[in-house]
Amino acid sequence: MTAGDALDEALAAPLVDQHCHGVRRDDLDRAAFESLITEGGPSPAGTTHFDSPVGLAVRRWCAPVLDLEPHAEPETYLARRRELGAEEVNRRLLRAAGIADFCVDTGPADATMLTPAEMGSLGDARGHEIVRIEKVAEDVAGRCPPATAYAAELAEELARRADRAVGLKTAIAYRYGFDFDPRPPTPREVTEAAARWLAGPRRLTDPVLLRHALWTGADIAGDRELPLQVHTGIGDTDLILHRVNPALLTDFIRIVPAPVVLLHCYPYIREAAYLAAVFPHVHADLGLTVTYTAASSARVIAEFLEIAPFNKILFSTDCYGLAELCHLGAHFFRRGLGAVLTERAGEWSAADVARVAHMIGAGNARRLYSL
């Protein structure tokens, strides 16, 4: 077997998608589809979100999975999608992704989105759950407990949900940013903040309660050796980019008792790679960065690999709503990693090249999540 064959074989192996969301089970009109190929608002009048890296990638790489020619026009693509029906579309695209395990963040799930078990079933894979901490806090608040009971109820509910999960996730990036006091708040601070929160609307944005929920989750994760996933970098317009730089988490990372996984990270790719390089318990992936940079993703993956240790970085698609995003995430990950590793021929041995591909694509995640 040549070095190129060994790499191709390693890249073709099933992946562990260590962070994704459920895809939509219902058929989608153009507006709904366009809203799922962007993290932002609607495109201006006379323009379309198909004129973006991910939009052109859907036409190029997903169209053939639906039996269309590459570069199918958006209307053609969407008509074929409706013709096949969402279930068949999801089945084809999830299986085309070549993924063996989906770790599904169920935080934003509603009845239109597939469950972890359904993601596994349609995708010919196993489905696992990732518990989103802030969603659990809002669920607990929805029961209107007395403020003095909130902390205990949250700890109990998070522990209960963690029983069936492979990891926890925080979306504090969207709710506040990383410029928070890294220490847990005192019980008194929590009770006072809970009293204010429970009297008003249920979206959790109070920094004291966000820190408290994060620490409650981190302690449970630490006790059970479950990874704590942290959304970092780009996302929707709820976040402020410079406040979600993972370097801002340094003081928290120094004291958190659980393994940490930095997600997405764009444009703070090098910051995330650095943290993974120097802190033994920090890991990172590129998640939605690979999908959204699409044809440019090889450049981004190459940048991630500049200083990141090969035993601390992971693969994920962060697909949300659309199975297309899962297929594209896996496609561009394999292609980008392949391009970087092909450049390493001669620089590294063929065996090391293949070994690194296996580690990043699945091995590190299997070790970290005990899959």
Added chain:
Amino acid sequence: MTAGDALDEALAAPLVDQHCHGVRRDDLDRAAFESLITEGGPSPAGTTHFDSPVGLAVRRWCAPVLDLEPHAEPETYLARRRELGAEEVNRRLLRAAGIADFCVDTGPADATMLTPAEMGSLGDARGHEIVRIEKVAEDVAGRCPPATAYAAELAEELARRADRAVGLKTAIAYRYGFDFDPRPPTPREVTEAAARWLAGPRRLTDPVLLRHALWTGADIAGDRELPLQVHTGIGDTDLILHRVNPALLTDFIRIVPAPVVLLHCYPYIREAAYLAAVFPHVHADLGLTVTYTAASSARVIAEFLEIAPFNKILFSTDCYGLAELCHLGAHFFRRGLGAVLTERAGEWSAADVARVAHMIGAGNARRLYSL
């Protein structure tokens, strides 16, 4: 027509330079020329600013336009420049740039610099005006109005100048940075700050008055659907780089009533592309970044295109003082965009590749500025 031919044709089409300045009408000695190929101070003793990316690019790409061999020595180049005379040099270099419309920021103009009409006439193009907000504020202050009349006089003068302009521009990056309170100040705050300012020197650096001028301009821009250009990223030594990261503008962007165009953006290219991707009214260009990175500009353009939507990004040269900077900006833009789009062959259809080149080079600007 092959795919390559279609791209070449699209790249050769006339560009819209959506942000530039007037070039000098007078002949320049070496010191004056060197001071215009840097954003910084003088080069240390025994060194020259020609030993920089833009300096070597002038010798390579501008020398032939003046009938010299490529790589002409600096003294040879400057002697030929004086021999031809500034008007002929400007005519040759501006026309070589292949630009159909110049949108000229007249803020820093003095009698040595060409007007928008002259830029158009010498460059075989149309000239349009961009009004620099802080310059108008300083002009109004120069009339020494009572502090209580300042706000009304500024609004009136800005509105009057906007009548003949295609957009407004803020240089708050140079005067303060982006870490300002995003809301407009109260009338009382403005009057008090104006009283202090009007008693002293006329350079506008007071953060209350900067915010007030910015909001006055933004409201006029919003009323007339004129774009508001914002200098971001690198520039001269008046600015502090980490305080001109466009991500710091997020809260302002959320409430500003006008289309926003982020200019230059280096090194915050990905931050700018992200803002353009998620906020429907945000656009961005690379401006002086392309000129100053010169032979490296393809890498920078590729980075810009990682996540930027193709319908929200623009071309400009930001040429200032020297027609060389206009020619180089257009040359490196076409070359860099061509390199990126050539890599997309197969990934995108030939028609899409050509369409994207047209959008970025001129189409988006024609839509945005109603040219």
Added chain:
Amino acid sequence: MTAGDALDEALAAPLVDQHCHGVRRDDLDRAAFESLITEGGPSPAGTTHFDSPVGLAVRRWCAPVLDLEPHAEPETYLARRRELGAEEVNRRLLRAAGIADFCVDTGPADATMLTPAEMGSLGDARGHEIVRIEKVAEDVAGRCPPATAYAAELAEELARRADRAVGLKTAIAYRYGFDFDPRPPTPREVTEAAARWLAGPRRLTDPVLLRHALWTGADIAGDRELPLQVHTGIGDTDLILHRVNPALLTDFIRIVPAPVVLLHCYPYIREAAYLAAVFPHVHADLGLTVTYTAASSARVIAEFLEIAPFNKILFSTDCYGLAELCHLGAHFFRRGLGAVLTERAGEWSAADVARVAHMIGAGNARRLYSL
């Protein structure tokens, strides 16, 4: 001589390593060796720091210098290292680096590390000293002077050590960060802070005394025209990455009376290049960035050269403890610079390409350090 030959000759010329540390004179076991190929803590159970860019680079490029095949396994490599003995290993690797001058930061030196003279002798080069400001302050504090005498004793000791040095260095990045008041503290503030410090442990982390030591060093450097080196960007877990962005130094740079050299700079490469481009007294290198990015270093060097002026950037290896890091730093610097400059063929003249290689590799440092 062809253009390629001229470039090859320029790249093969002896380098000036303008910032390094002593390498260890003793034989190293695997744990000690692994701790020196990372800036971070131990690798997690079941993993090894050899699975990193620098780890694979040691196996590829250092193994042949010790008569092993490329890609030797870690155990094979370390056994051969012990067989040859540290002195022979150091001699071979330092000489393989092709360096004419080592400028050695003696701040962290203990008896196990080679002195500047020994680095020169083993490496067939000249050894020079760089004085680390904070180490001198701690040495002075170790004498337990009265608080009122501390400032004078520090100034005297720093001046004495500067007599035999070619430059000074600050590690304030590790002790505090760059978000300090850029002005020197008052004598009274210094005495008060010294009284507190001298009563406790000796590690210098007080921001008043750090600023005072920095200014004491900067004034001495300014008087003698010695460069002031500043660690910026990545390093060990003592630092917080976003607080060591060199852009945070802008206000200090505006008033510091000495030449400044920004070291390492990753991931703030473009920020450093910008500062070197606009401030006449600012220089920069990539130092440990090149070693630690290893096979990716050409990309990083290319990024550095986007806007950096060619007369203001320098070479260093930042080797620390291991002669391998010196060899790798020189190897990847030559290879990466060669790759960038090869791309410039046609864009720049062959003479300019070779001249730029000489400037960056040695010429600029000879001018700056008067070597």
